[in-house]
Every structure is written in C-alpha cells, then in structure tokens.
Amino acid sequence: MPQNVAPIAVAPAAGLPAPGAASRQRRKQARPQELLDAALELFVERGFAAARSEEVARRAGVSKGTLYLYYPSKQDLFKAVVRHNLVNLIAEGRELVAAFAGPTSELLGLLVQTWWQRVGSTAASGIHKIVIAEARNFPDLAQFYTDEVILPADQLFSSAVQRGIDRGEFRPVPVHEVAYGLMAPMIFLCLHRHSFGACPVRGADVDPAAVLRTQLDLVLRGLEARRPVEAP
C-alpha cells in the first residue's frame, strides 16, 4: 500500500482510457496525473468537503479502490493536488520581471496579462477558492499555500512596482499595498468565476477583460509620477 507521499509523476496526461494491450504500463504511469487532474477539477467545482471520492475516481476512469491505492485519504489527495498545480508558476514571472527592459507601466500590463493567460483562465485559478474556503478546516494547507504561493506572488508584483519608483516612473507609494490592489481584482474575478460564475445565477455578470483593463488603467494613472495641476 502506498504511503502518504504523493508520487508526482511528470508523465504527460495519457488522454482517454486507451484500453489497448501494451498500454497497461503507460496507463499505470499516467494514473497519478489523471487522478490529480480529475481531483482538481472536482475540488474546484464542489469544494473539498463536498467532492466525493467516488466521482474523482470515475472522472479519472478508475474505480474507487484504485484512488485509495494511490492516495491513502482524501486529505492526502488534496495536498497532492495543491502541490502539483502550484509549483513553478511564480518563478516564470520572476524571470519575466528580471528580463524586462521597457517602461514599468508596460511591465505591469504584461504581468497582469500573463497571469490571466497562464492562471486566470485555467483550472488552476480555482485553487484559490478551495483554499480560502477550507483554510480554517485545513490549517496545514493554509500554511503551505501562504509560503509557496501568496508570499512569492506578493514579492513578484511588489518588485515590479518598486522598479517603477526606482526608475522615477512612479511617485513613491507603498509597494505591497499597491501590489495588493493589482492582484486582488484578478483573483477576485477568479473566485467569482468559480462560484457565482458557474451557477445559473441571473444578474451580476461582469466582463473580466473590461474589469482588468479599467483597473490597470486606473492604477497606472494613479501611480504616475507627475501630478495634475490643480485648477484654481
């Protein structure tokens, strides 16, 4: 029986069940990945507590028993999902900031845009909802998520804002707070997409692109180093 170290395989997702003869080995290799994908999907849909183990297994094309063969409990499965989906997402952003040469306003725009493409519009964007929802019932996870995701992301955006100040493009502002103001609407959009946005709820429709554009425009204007001349 497996231990509670999730065997995070790097093999690419095997696609559909492919019951062919020699595919047995391939399937076995792909199992953990398929289970994690199914689990992420279902956890985002239902939340941790309401997601049924049996449905995770079914979506991965295996039986309930097999799921428990790979992850000895639902909590272990949850942790594996978070670990598997949140590593290396921030590092790329850090490289982007380091390599960028143009004006900081463009850098911030690029960061926002990139984040939306790589995270905001993928299933990974739902993880934040799960973590927020279950943090108090699952303190281990909250700590892990803080260390691995929240703090690095804050550093990433803060360093970009700081760059603008250092280069005289922005007036002096509290960088962490501004970073917060940039990230909050993005993540907030994701939270709503994965809750209200996935319900047949009338009203309250928002256009993510418009919100992000408006917010970025607003913040960039607010950051500008030169103050408008006050009219008499």
Next chain:
Amino acid sequence: MPQNVAPIAVAPAAGLPAPGAASRQRRKQARPQELLDAALELFVERGFAAARSEEVARRAGVSKGTLYLYYPSKQDLFKAVVRHNLVNLIAEGRELVAAFAGPTSELLGLLVQTWWQRVGSTAASGIHKIVIAEARNFPDLAQFYTDEVILPADQLFSSAVQRGIDRGEFRPVPVHEVAYGLMAPMIFLCLHRHSFGACPVRGADVDPAAVLRTQLDLVLRGLEARRPVEAP
C-alpha cells in the same frame, strides 16, 4: 469534514438557560438574535455545509429542536443571517449617497470607510467567504445573495461613481468596472481575514487600513477629470 481543525476560540454562548425567575419571555425575545449570531459565527468558521445545526444551537445555548423552532431549515437560517447582517446595511448606504452634498471623492471615501466599520471589521465580513465557497453546491443561496446583496451593492457604488461623472468631477469611466475595483480589494481583505487570517499562519500579514487607503487614493487619482500636464 472538520478533522484537524484549528481550535479557534469558541464564543461563550450568550449565557446558559438561567432557569430562574420570569426569564421565559426575555429569552424568547432574544432567541432569534442569539441564534443568528451563533450561526454567523459558525458559518464563517466552518462554511455552510460543514457547520452542524446542532453546534449552532449549542453555541446559542439551546437544543437542536429549538433552532428549528425559529428557522425551519439550515438554508433559511443562512438567509436570515444574510438579511440581518447585510441587507439592511446596503439600504443605509443608499440613503447616505442620496443625502450627501460634498465632493464625490469624499463620498467614495465615506462609503469605503463606513463599509469597513459596519461590515469589514465585524463578523458579517465573513459572509462573502461562505457564499463564494458554497455557491455551486447551493444555487438557491447564490441566487439569493446575488439578488439581495451583490446587485444592490454594485448599484450603490456605481451610482456614487456616476454622480462624480455627472458633476464633472470624474472623467468618463465604466462605472460598474470602477465600482468593482473599489469593492474587490475590500472584500478580498475580508476573505483572507476569515481564511488565512484566522489560521495560525506565519507571514502574509497585511494592514487592511493601509491597503484601503492606498487603493482609494490610487483610484481617486485615476478618476480625476483633469489630466496631468505633460512635462516638456
């Protein structure tokens, strides 16, 4: 689900049955309030699904049956909590906007400040977390919350921004998107306070007041009607 739950201090529950004297009437009067307080507290701590009716009752100092005497189901209890803690507040905000006479920048500042005092810094600030977490599993509640809270709140902030445009104080901007940019950081702060913030999690501390001040300052500058004079 609540397995390894962080032992967050449990409120002492209003006072035990106090069997003496003519307290029957007094208790009956106070019951709904006590039950709603206990329910809000537990829903925020555990989420809607994971909060057990019996514990709500126990925290209010009554038995399981008594809870159902006042609220015929868990969902009704939740709706009552929302109505009691949020719906009325939005109406007050509307009156505030209608009665306000000064510059719109001050009005927005007042709205943000008031919201923080009356909601953000109270237990009511946890309600949004609950709804985001459970919307997909309880579409009725999501619809209820959308109708009773989200749409009215959006109208409230949007109308204030529109006022600024109409009076020539703000340049023309998409009002709903700006309203979103104003509310998102506030609510986002609350989401984190009630998830990570309530866990014994190291790091990731933010100063709500600083965040709100910075965000408001940024947005107000971004809204200003007069563009900065470009330096030669």
Next chain:
Amino acid sequence: MPQNVAPIAVAPAAGLPAPGAASRQRRKQARPQELLDAALELFVERGFAAARSEEVARRAGVSKGTLYLYYPSKQDLFKAVVRHNLVNLIAEGRELVAAFAGPTSELLGLLVQTWWQRVGSTAASGIHKIVIAEARNFPDLAQFYTDEVILPADQLFSSAVQRGIDRGEFRPVPVHEVAYGLMAPMIFLCLHRHSFGACPVRGADVDPAAVLRTQLDLVLRGLEARRPVEAP
C-alpha cells in the same frame, strides 16, 4: 407532505375558537367533544402515527398543552376517539332487524342503505381504515374493535340472512359468509374513499351507489330460494 387532499366531506369540526366573552364555561364543557372530533378527522386523514398532536389541538382551537390536559397521551386520545365514535351504532341496527316485518330482501336492502347513511357517509367510516392500518402496532385497539364492532356487526347481518332462510325466502347458505359478502364491499368502499379517494389520483374512480346496488342485486338473486327453470 400530503396537504392538498380532496375535500372529502369533513365534519364541520365543532366551530372555530369563538373567542366570545361568556362562552368560557360552554367551551370548557365542549372541549373533550371538540378534541375528539378534531382527532377523528385527523386520524382518518393521516393515520395514527402520522397525525401530529399539535394539529389535533389546532383544529380544536386549543394549544398543544391543553390537549395533554385532557388526554395524557396520543394513545389515550386514540382510544377515546374509537370508544366515542363506535358505541351504539350496532344496537340501532339490531332493533331495526327485530322490528322489521316485510320480506328479508327488503330488510337487507334497508340494512345496507341505513349503514351507508349512518356510517358509510360520515367521518366514522374512516375508523376502520385506521384500525386496519395500525392493528399490528396497537393490539389493544384491535381487540377492543373486534369485540365492540366486528363481532356485533357480523351477528347483525348474519341474523338477517338467517331470518330469510328461516322464512323460506332464501335457500340454505352459510350465513356468516354471506354476511361477509354483504359487508365487505361496503367497508371496502369506505377504505378506498379514505385512502385513494382522498388523493389527487387519476383513474380508479368508482361510484359507491352503483357498486352497492349491483352487489345487493347480485347477492339477492343468488340467495333466491327458487332456482331458475332450466331451459330445455
């Protein structure tokens, strides 16, 4: 659960609370009767187990506590209802048989007709359904009902059939079995009126009058002393 029941002539239930002034004494006198009427009505509608004490009280215009003041438990109330509604219903029939002078076929017709008027078309006709439904969970009641109702009713009809044989009107037949064949369809009609007949169920409509007429006609022909002359 089962509210919208087809309105099968329900006894007028003593009258509403009538909060009038000097009626206090009168009300107090009438209480037991009103409670028994309400209880009969509800027991017939719902059965013993599913009838809620609180609703019995409400239909009688008193509080739950008051009901328990008069009948110390639901079982006691049930017994009182049965006793109150089933005494002296058979005795009248016995007198009728003793006093009748005409042909026995007319006597049987009169018995059937009278029973239908006095029992079949009143709320009392529902008691048999209750007893059948709960007899095995309530052996006391089954014994009581057998002694006080079933055996006397059997004697009543059997004696009428025997009279027809004695007078040469009927051929010799097993009297108890014939009595059974006469009563069964009547009571059966009542059972169905108080179960399917009170549901919004499509189909299965029967015309009680037609059934009774047909059955009586059939049985009387079958009882006739003279055999039909066989055609050559």
Next chain:
Amino acid sequence: MPQNVAPIAVAPAAGLPAPGAASRQRRKQARPQELLDAALELFVERGFAAARSEEVARRAGVSKGTLYLYYPSKQDLFKAVVRHNLVNLIAEGRELVAAFAGPTSELLGLLVQTWWQRVGSTAASGIHKIVIAEARNFPDLAQFYTDEVILPADQLFSSAVQRGIDRGEFRPVPVHEVAYGLMAPMIFLCLHRHSFGACPVRGADVDPAAVLRTQLDLVLRGLEARRPVEAP
C-alpha cells in the same frame, strides 16, 4: 410509533454474511431478492412509514448502507416490492383470460382461485393494506399503485365478466361494479388477515376458503343469463 407491538415472530433473515469462500458474487446476485423479501415482510408488519430502513436491512442480513446501494430511497424500495410481487402477476392473469376456452363461470372461478394461490395466501397479500393505510400521506405511491395494480386488475376481472356477457352466458350487468364485487371480498380478507389476523385477537375468525366459495357461488348465480320464473 411502534410502542407495544405484538411480538410477531421475526423471520430468521436469509442467512448471515457467511464470510467464507467465493460467496461475494453469489451474495450480490441474491441481494435484491433478499432485500425485497425483507422489505415486504416489514412493510406489511409495520406499514410503510413505521417500517425503519435499518430494520429492513438487518432482516436481509446487511447494513443500512447496503440497502441504499440497491434502492436509492424507501419509496423506491416500496415500488420495487410492488413491481416484484404484483405487477407481473396481473400480466399472467391477462394471458390466462386470453387463452381460456371454457365457460366464463369456470374462468372466473379460475381467476379467483389463482389469485388466492399466488397472492392471497402469500406475503404479497399484505401490500394492499400498506397502500390503503398510507395513500393519503404518500400520494406518489398511491398513484403508482393505482396505475400499476388497481386499474390493470380491474381491467382483468372486468374483461372476464364482459366475456360472459358477450357469449350470452351472463345477463347484461355493469361489468366494473361486478368486478368490484368479486375482488372486494378477496382483498378484504387479506386486509384483515394482515391486521387483526396477525394480532393475538380472540374471535372474529373467518374461513377464507368458505368465504370465497360462497361469494363466488352467489355472484355466479346472480349473473346467470336465465331468470328464474317468477312464482305467481
């Protein structure tokens, strides 16, 4: 409700789990049948509402959860019981009528006799009691039973009577009412067997065979096409 319940012998429950050998498959095959038998038995004993799911399971030798593995709700279980025990029988009766070649009086006798063998003297005869007792509290079940059992059974007997009229064996009579007169005593016998008859009640004993014989004889005579010559 079940307080003072007569200690009616409880069936020994099919056989205990027998953990040995390759019995898993064998048990799985037999489960539905065992569960339906246990359910029928308990429903007849206690009624639908008072029968507890857990006891059905225990009598079938399985746990509560296993019952719900096979039948997703108590109502579904009940419907399955009805289908398994009654619906198929009626179809057989229809074939019998269609295939029969002799005189209709014999056909009716055969129908009654067959019904008594296949239903009246088996546990299935208790189903009607359950439905009568609970119809008003479970309109769905009443509708189901009406559609699947009552109407088809009425059609079955009515068509046999109509056959007698068409062939000139019977005088013209209202067929549905006559069918009612044939079925009512049979079902009535069953109702009593499963209520009073299952209690330790003194008196009120009837001989089912004698009742049925007498009733059939009476009705057949009453149906005869040739009228007796009226005596002057």
Next chain:
DNA sequence: CATGAATGAGACTTCATTCAT
C-alpha cells in the same frame, strides 16, 4: 494492481411530551 460491494458514523430534520409561566 484493480475492483466495487459493504460498512457505519454522522448529518439534517420531526414531533411527542414536559413544564415554567
């Protein structure tokens, strides 16, 4: 390795009965 039948603790909700007022 894989399966899926089986388990049983635990959740929401109901309602007969009690008792302070």
Next chain:
DNA sequence: TATGAATGAAGTCTCATTCAT
C-alpha cells in the same frame, strides 16, 4: 386552567474508507 417554548430521541439518507475477490 391554559399556554407554547423547549427538549432530545429517532428516522432517512450520505459517503469516506475497507477488504474479499
């Protein structure tokens, strides 16, 4: 006498987890 707020045992149904095959 009358009230109705309060209780808590009991019922249906769910689902994480186990284990024989």
